[in-house]
Amino acid sequence: MGSHLQLSFLVLVMVTLATFMIPTFAQLTPNYYDKVCPKALPIIKSIVKQAIIREKRIGASLLRLHFHDCFVNGCDGSVLLDDTPSFLGEKTALPNLNSIRGFEVVDEIKVAVDKACNRPVVSCADILAVAARDSVAILGGAQYWYQVLLGRRDAIYASKDAANANLPPPFFNFPQLLASFQSHGLDLKDLVVLSGGHTIGLAKCITFRDRIFNDTHIDPNFAATLRDSCPRRSGDGDTNLTPLDASSPSQFDNTYYKALLHKKGLLHSDQELFKGGDDGGESDRLVQLYSYDPYAFARDFGVSMIKMGNLKPLTGYEGEIRYNCRKVNY
Incomplete structure (x- = not known):
């Protein structure tokens, strides 16, 4: 009987140890840094x-960094990595x-939060997510603030x-576009709604040249x-910059949809988001809604940003917390 009790106790101990040893991959939470480093988000x-005061365009750049990060293997800070001999x-x-x-700006944030937290506890991927939200709220006002998870x-790899x-x-x-997002x-x-991020920022001539010379679904005076x-001619003015939203290029608002x-x-x-004919369907309806209801746009933008920010995040023991956002720790 004693041997059976000892065996049962041994099994219980092994199961308990195994439970503690198995990595747990927690969901993202809004209060993740509340205890480990409450100074991080402020x-x-x-x-x-401060960066936006120096240059308003940087808000759009930080928002775009988060988007370009999340769409490539998930929101993992990989967009920040410099090339290495291995990739x-x-x-x-x-x-x-x-x-x-x-x-x-990301580098500046990383140095500051690591110093305030006394160790590297804030990930570069989280910095991108928070900086994107703060950019939107600073340029658009309190209605565009949303709670980042x-x-x-x-x-530790980029491709x-x-x-x-x-x-x-x-x-x-x-x-x-729809297939890309659905993937x-x-x-x-x-x-x-996420395309509404184009209410701020600039685009190079090379990205819209074909549209202004060859598209038919464009206002002729606007194109001219x-x-x-x-x-x-290709090569002439390729890098010339034009606001994505000419009405208010430095203000996060709904005028992007009015232009469409x-x-x-x-x-x-x-412009593909709004056809203006019988074939526009749900996309046309949403563009119309956001064009006259800025609060609907603000509400839905936050929801979609949170959804995008949850694309395949690394949690638990996956990945690492980088010391330098441009390179892996080893």
């Missing part, structure tokens, strides 16, 4: 605000090359090929005006 907001990272992929920016860890394959280009038509678990509503700074109603979307992919 510091991120402060640095983002070509995402920075040199076609959609990112000489395009994504804001890395210095936190607890991501950082990837140029994955970035080329997963980031939708500005010439995509609506079915291609990441996002739906038509997410596509329309753009041709002044974006000539037809008048066939004044800058990118081909923008």
Whole structure:
């Protein structure tokens, strides 16, 4: 009898130890840093605000960094990694090359939060998520604030090929855009509302040249005006910048959708969201809704950003917390 009790006790101990040894992959939570480093989020907001005061465009850049991070193997900070002898990272992929920016602000945030927390406890992936939210709220006001879910860890690998394959280009038509979003678990509503991020920021001539010279679903006066700074010949003015939302390029609001109603979307992919005919369907309805109801846009934008921010995050013992957002720890 004693041997049976000893055996049972041994089994219980082994099961208990195994339970503690198995990694647990917790869900992201809004209060992740409340105890481990309550100073982290206020510091991120402060640095983002200072960066936007220096250059308003940086808000759009930080929002875009988060989007480009999440669409390539999930929200894991991989977009921040420099190339190494073992991999070509995402920075040199076609959609990112000489395009994504804001890395210095991320570096500044990382140094500040690590100092305040006395150790590297805030992941680079979480920094991107919070900086994107803060940018939107600073440029758009309190109605655009949403509660970011936190607890991501950082990837130790990045892929140029994955970035080329997963980031939708500005010439995509609506079915291609929807397929791209659906491949990441996002739906038509997410596509329309997240595209509203183009209410801030600038685009290079090379990304909309074909639209202003060849598209038919475009306001002719709008196209003619753009041709002044974006000539037809490739190579001429390729890097000239134009606001994605000419009405209020530094204000996060719903004027992006108003422009689509008048066939004044800058990118081909923008205007694809609104056809204005019988075939527009749900996408047209959402563009119309957001064009006259800024509160509906603010509400739905936050919901979709949280949804996008939850794309395949690394948690538990996966990945690492980087000491330097540009390189892995080893």
